[in-house]
Amino acid sequence: MANTVQAKQADISITACSYRRVLEIISNKWSALVIYALEDGSLRYGEVRRRIEGVSQKMLTQTLRQLERDGLVRREVTPSVPPVVDYSLTPLGETLINTLRHLKLWTAEYYPLVEKARAEYDRVNGDDGI
């Protein structure tokens, strides 16, 4: 911590370290989608599954368990036959969805530009080699 440069680098490393952890929460294929599916309120397992096109039973269950462990989603079991299991966002989960909304807005506004950039990149560097 001698000079400002070193101090700043240390700060970046520390920040990056914890920052990486959040990314681990939402960076798998389905977590953010599940959180989004629950934004309007409680849903049963099957309803969540129907809302998220393409998710398998295995991955949905795994994702829900992980989010439950992280304190973002609440799981409520009504022991009946057949069983009823409801999922909803916890207050902590609600705080995260506000943040995720910004990501969604960015997508809506700028994703076409990303696709355009990709097409241009592929046109230039494209299928020339191999």
Place this chain on the structure above:
Amino acid sequence: MANTVQAKQADISITACSYRRVLEIISNKWSALVIYALEDGSLRYGEVRRRIEGVSQKMLTQTLRQLERDGLVRREVTPSVPPVVDYSLTPLGETLINTLRHLKLWTAEYYPLVEKARAEYDRVNGDDGI
């Protein structure tokens, strides 16, 4: 498109579909970290690498190429010996970092609660079985 329920589900699917694509941009291990490393301006390859603790040469190069293809990062080569390669955010990349900042703020404020939730979950469901 008979009733509102179906219409809403369709809308969710479409949104989720494109939303998933942004997640693909930043959901790998290093992309968001690289974007963050470049927030203060242009950096040389080695400087980026030193800023991101733990990244390997292979993954850094791969991540930078991908971000370049997505139009988020610009790569400028000065052909000298030894070569100099500078990386910086494009205007499009700048728009994304504003969004990512919200994620970082969320982390700073709420991540401790996530860790607490995990500890509690593990305490309850913990190492009882297997």
Place this chain on the structure above:
DNA sequence: CGGTATCCGAACGGATACTG
């Protein structure tokens, strides 16, 4: 300095079958 190429284990994630 700033890469590329290759090998390899670990993790991700889909398909299928079975259960309370």
Place this chain on the structure above:
DNA sequence: CAGTATCCGTTCGGATACCG
């Protein structure tokens, strides 16, 4: 209905060696 268990291919990502 809401899972669990298993198999298995694909991708991720680190280590190492080499290159212009």
